[in-house]
Amino acid sequence: MTLKLGVHVSISGGISHSVDNALEIGCSAFQIFTRSPRQWKTKELTPHETDIFKEKLDNSPINPKSVVVHMPYLPNLSAPTSEMYEKSILVLTDEVTRCNMLGVPYLIIHLGSHLGQGPKNGINQLVNACRKSLDAYSDLGLPRNKVKILLENSAGQKNSIGSRIEEIQSIFHILGQNDFGLCLDTCHLFAAGYDLSTGSNVSTLIDLVDSSIGLENLKIIHLNDSKGDLGSNLDRHYHVGLGKIGEGGLKSLINNKKLSQVPFIMETPIDSIRNDADNLEFVRNVLTDSH
Ligand SMILES: [Zn+2]
Numbered sequence: 001m002t003l004k005l006g007v008h009v010s011i012s013g014g015i016s017h018s019v020d021n022a023l024e025i026g027c028s029a030f031q032i033f034t035r036s037p038r039q040w041k042t043k044e045l046t047p048h049e050t051d052i053f054k055e056k057l058d059n060s061p062i063n064p065k066s067v068v069v070h071m072p073y074l075p076n077l078s079a080p081t082s083e084m085y086e087k088s089i090l091v092l093t094d095e096v097t098r099c100n101m102l103g104v105p106y107l108i109i110h111l112g113s114h115l116g117q118g119p120k121n122g123i124n125q126l127v128n129a130c131r132k133s134l135d136a137y138s139d140l141g142l143p144r145n146k147v148k149i150l151l152e153n154s155a156g157q158k159n160s161i162g163s164r165i166e167e168i169q170s171i172f173h174i175l176g177q178n179d180f181g182l183c184l185d186t187c188h189l190f191a192a193g194y195d196l197s198t199g200s201n202v203s204t205l206i207d208l209v210d211s212s213i214g215l216e217n218l219k220i221i222h223l224n225d226s227k228g229d230l231g232s233n234l235d236r237h238y239h240v241g242l243g244k245i246g247e248g249g250l251k252s253l254i255n256n257k258k259l260s261q262v263p264f265i266m267e268t269p270i271d272s273i274r275n276d277a278d279n280l281e282f283v284r285n286v287l288t289d290s291h
Pocket residue numbers: 070108109110152
């Protein structure tokens with residue numbers, strides 16, 4: 001089994017630098033933002049930039065199917081109808097277009113916050129936002145099913161949508177597997193109350209995902225340990241194996257045969273304890289059964 005493993009890498013200096021950054025630390029998968037995640041405004045990607053990105057990726061050992069874009073943080077796709085909601089739909093449309101230009105097959109989205117209007121309203125808004133974006137994208141005459149939108153589970157912060165597998169299942173069933181898939185974040189799962197600290201709990205969770213959403217629709221795993229306690233609803237990522245989930249559970253997840261095709265991407269801190277290369281090495285050397 002060859003583990004597809006990587007981290008979120010920077011695009012500073014140009015989007016194609018992300019490929020160099022990923023290769024430099026030995027990633028076999030990676031994630032990027034296509035723009036600054038905390039700003040609404042961005043420059044258009046030029047065909048020149050996207051050509052260099054694709055060329056570098058083609059000449060690398062990284063399979064383009066193991067590359068993923070994460071939506072910026074500001075949009076809220078479950079918000080009540082407002083200027084902010086309309087802007088969020090535009091960003092989603094734009095990000096799908098950018099993924100297509102880059103040849104990246106997956107776009108990860110957060111499911112947003114209903115801002116007090118209730119989950120039912122939030123889910124309706126989310127479904128509408130996703131459909132509107134894909135329709136707008138089709139109207140540009142671009143091939144529609146090249147990019148899948150991956151729904152990411154949330155940590156269960158106040159008013160957030162998508163912290164329960166059953167809730168994501170119901171959203172996924174409305175949207176359909178043609179254009180949508182799933183990204184599971186281990187820190188968010190733990191913070192939302194799914195105890196992944198033991199092997200048997202991990203297999204129970206994998207079975208739940210398989211029977212509800214289908215493991216074939218699970219396209220990316222965000223491999224993050226949790227600084228917050230089980231069920232704390234805190235979205236605080238920590239170094240793999242050093243947080244509240246710990247080595248045992250994460251090791252059994254990484255080595256689960258049912259997940260052997262799914263790329264694992266870390267979004268862990270960079271501090272005096274470890275950097276990205278250290279977390280990669282730890283997973284490869286300590287947590288992987290066959291390496
Ligand atoms: Zn995310």
